[in-house]
Amino acid sequence: MIKKNKNLxxxxxxxxxxxxxxxxxxxxxxxxxxxxxxxxxxIKETEIQNKNLLEEFPHLKQARFLNRMKMVIxxxxxxxFSVQLNPYFFEFEAKGKKKCFETFVSRLTSDNQTYxxxxxxxxxxxxxxxxxxxxxxxxxxxxxxxxxKAEKILENTVKKLxxxxxxxxxxxxxxxxxxxxxxxRDDKGYWNNVDDYLSRxxxxxxxxxxxxxxxxxxxxxxxxxxxxxx
Amino acid sequence: xxxxxxxQKDVLSEIINIGIGKAGNLFNDILETHIxxxxxxxxxxxxxxxxxxxxxxxxxxxxxxQQKFHGRFGGTSxxxxxxxxxxxxxxxxxGEKADTPEFDTLRDGTLMEIGxxxxxxxxxxxxxxxxxxxxxxxxxxxxxxxDKLFQPVVNPDSDGIILLSEANFFVESLQLxxxxxxxxxxxxxxxxxxxxxxxxxxxGND
Numbered sequence: 001m002i003k004k005n006k007n008l009x010x011x012x013x014x015x016x017x018x019x020x021x022x023x024x025x026x027x028x029x030x031x032x033x034x035x036x037x038x039x040x041x042x043i044k045e046t047e048i049q050n051k052n053l054l055e056e057f058p059h060l061k062q063a064r065f066l067n068r069m070k071m072v073i074x075x076x077x078x079x080x081f082s083v084q085l086n087p088y089f090f091e092f093e094a095k096g097k098k099k100c101f102e103t104f105v106s107r108l109t110s111d112n113q114t115y116x117x118x119x120x121x122x123x124x125x126x127x128x129x130x131x132x133x134x135x136x137x138x139x140x141x142x143x144x145x146x147x148x149k150a151e152k153i154l155e156n157t158v159k160k161l162x163x164x165x166x167x168x169x170x171x172x173x174x175x176x177x178x179x180x181x182x183x184x185r186d187d188k189g190y191w192n193n194v195d196d197y198l199s200r201x202x203x204x205x206x207x208x209x210x211x212x213x214x215x216x217x218x219x220x221x222x223x224x225x226x227x228x229x230x
Numbered sequence: 231x232x233x234x235x236x237x238q239k240d241v242l243s244e245i246i247n248i249g250i251g252k253a254g255n256l257f258n259d260i261l262e263t264h265i266x267x268x269x270x271x272x273x274x275x276x277x278x279x280x281x282x283x284x285x286x287x288x289x290x291x292x293x294x295x296q297q298k299f300h301g302r303f304g305g306t307s308x309x310x311x312x313x314x315x316x317x318x319x320x321x322x323x324x325g326e327k328a329d330t331p332e333f334d335t336l337r338d339g340t341l342m343e344i345g346x347x348x349x350x351x352x353x354x355x356x357x358x359x360x361x362x363x364x365x366x367x368x369x370x371x372x373x374x375x376x377d378k379l380f381q382p383v384v385n386p387d388s389d390g391i392i393l394l395s396e397a398n399f400f401v402e403s404l405q406l407x408x409x410x411x412x413x414x415x416x417x418x419x420x421x422x423x424x425x426x427x428x429x430x431x432x433x434g435n436d
Contacts, residue, residue: 063259071350080346
């Protein structure tokens with residue numbers, strides 16, 4: 001059945017539009033509710049016609065919506081409720097999720113009557129895609145950061161192993177050592193104590209003490225025959 | 231050039247300030263973030279000097295939300311932001327970082343709504359003061375170099391006038407600078423001056 005309204009002769013077109021469209025008068029009484037809105041809301045036009053939009057959807061009484069819609073009625077400036085700042089002009093659900101909209105509100109005048117034309121573009125798919133891309137990007141960034149951390153750890157490990165290998169190699173060489181005092185001769189021909197030499201050529205560190213025979217030899221008055229301190 | 235005398239300029243500046251005040255109130259109704267607006271300076275310049283003036287101010291590229299108005303009184307109202315201000319403003323309002331690819335999508339929609347609020351408050355106030363009703367187009371977002379941005383709205387050969395106001399947006403701890411531009415079509419200048427004179431006369435009678 002084609003809709004008719006003597007003040008709004010174009011109203012039958014609204015059902016042909018691919019967006020949700022609703023027309024209310026200046027008191028917010030619903031005049032028209034198109035097929036797309038019926039699909040989204042499961043509310044038939046006959047169920048909502050002549051009812052007050054603000055009573056049917058009380059969140060529209062919030063200043064963020066109502067003040068701007070009133071400005072459209074009095075001033076005629078079209079208003080945009082963006083999906084970024086005001087995504088839920090109508091709170092309709094699909095598959096358990098709230099639909100989000102880009103909403104435009106314009107003024108219509110016909111026969112000295114003022115109407116509001118409210119048209120909504122469903123941005124849920126685009127919004128979901130945007131969130132999916134955002135999530136993917138976050139995940140990718142997280143993985144890159146973890147990979148970088150792992151690479152850094154690997155790099156440090158390789159560095160340590162390379163150093164260790166170099167030490168092992170230098171210690172595997174034939175080292176000239178004095179058969180009496182046990183000093184070691186380095187590349188430049190200097191004779192070094194064993195502890196100095198090893199400290200310089202490896203990561204070995206020394207702590208100094210006295211063995212029992214040296215203890216006995218150096219401090220006989222303080223040691224017994226086994227070299228223990230008396 | 232000046233088609234407006236000093237008193238007319240003062241009245242026009244006052245009307246803009248009132249409109250900006252209304253826009254500030256609307257922002258606070260709509261957004262969870264508190265925005266304070268102020269307009270420290272209003273310039274009234276010939277159309278032909280606009281791009282030169284903006285370039286002198288150091289801007290080559292701007293983001294803009296333009297809204298045309300028609301009727302007895304026609305022109306274009308535009309809110310313009312330097313690119314870095316846009317990024318900071320949209321980040322502050324949406325919580326999204328400016329260096330992400332999806333930021334462009336957020337930016338266009340957010341700025342469109344911000345521009346729409348401001349343009350509507352401004353033009354609504356003018357409409358009330360001038361006792362004229364305007365027809366409005368939907369706002370359009372554009373980001374471009376200054377020359378290209380104003381080619382469609384400013385005829386450089388005309389001696390039409392432009393109202394260029396600096397607008398400071400204080401969002402949380404950020405202070406962001408934008409511009410509000412009102413371009414009046416040449417054919418409306420005489421109407422504008424007579425409307426301003428009527429307001430001056432009415433104020434004088436009160």
